[in-house]
Amino acid sequence: MSSDPLTIVHLAANRWWTGSADPVIRLIAGLRARGHTVRLGVVPGDRFEAKAREAGLDLIDGLALDTGVAPFAALSDVRRLAKLVRAERVDVIHAHHSHDHWLACVTAAVAGGRAAPHVVRTFHNRRSVNRGRGSRWLYRRTSAVFAVSRQIEARARDVGIPPERVHWTPGAADLPRFSPSADPRPIRDEFKLGDAPVVVTVSRLAANRGHELLLSGFRRLLADLPAARLLLVGKGEMRTRLEQLVADLGLTDHVVFTGYRDRDLPDVLGAADCFALMGAGSVESCRAALEVMAAGRPVVARRVGALPDTVVHGETGMLVGEDRAESVAAALADVLANRDRARAMGLAGRRRAEDVFGPERSVALVERVYRSLG
Secondary structure (H helix, E strand, C coil), rough: CCCCCCCCCCCCCCCCCCHHHHHHHHHHHHHHHHHCCEEEEEEECCHHHHHHHHHHECCCCCCCCCCCHHHHHHHHHHHHHHHHHHHEEEECECCHHHHHHHHHHHHHHHHHHHHHCCEEECCCCCHHHHCCHHHHHHHEEECEEEEEEEHHHHHHHHHCHHHHEEEEEECCCCCCCCCCCCCCHHHHHHHHCCCCCEEEECCCCCCCHHHHHHHHHHHHCCCCCCCEEEEEEECCCHHHHHHHHHHHHHCCCCCEECCCCCCCCHHHHHHHCCEEEECCCCCCCHHHHHHHHHCCCEEEEECCCCHHHHHCCCCCCECCCCCCCHHHHHHHHHHHCCCCCCCHHHHHHHHHHHHHHCCHHHHHHHHHHHHHCC
């Protein structure tokens, strides 16, 4: 492609303000800042759409992006997108989920000829990288794929996607929003934390997020740091079960369920001495860890998703290689035992966020790949 501005369509069949939503909005904002015309297709009527409109993005009206068994809705979406591709001479359709990927490839085939755009895909988790005849059909028609972790990158190559089409894209830390200078007092006062060593975790209260492992490890930590407190930040269907587990473990006086925090999340992270993340979540770029590093706090994390690519063991935090409560407790104690060392780790994390995970880096990489498609 020439150096002229590109016309790009992003498709993200995600209803919620979780997972791929924030990275997609940040990528599109960065591409628009570079002069490209970018349109976004989202599921109508949900929080992702509201956040995209709040960010001032140009949304595609009339799409359903119905991920259920809805052939008529899918056909209508293909027609709408093919018309848009021809009318606006779209250069690239960038899909973020499997439904989007199918829609993009079929649309490109229907548009046909010289009007056919390149299709690219971001894999936000390993389970979306599949084998099988259908997946092979998709991958043959996909000009490039982006992997948000090295594990996903390896998986994409393992299923047969040509290595030259696979590109690792680092996550992007929101450096202006999160700062090491955040005042810890509002949150410490709200939850009566005083000067206690505080561990914070931010994650949906859902299955397979590692809350049980963290609670077990935190319980063992109390033998060495009996004043420690743990803030569980988030909402979800597992809250009642986790509250019961906290009671069963005798942790009621040490664990606080803060609920969902959005507007004041920088203040919540500012109150932490240490951040813990035991699960990768629905998107393996592990945005929460990047936010914490931007906030200048050390991270204790399992070796899952992009976390081994993000946290430098012993420098910006500690990586836990075993799913054992003893290992989690030891890593937390290693960070919290010396607050000066913890602060040094946090500041090293901030520097790494600035050097490696600045938002411009991933946008520049994606733009470079777009232009290489010819």
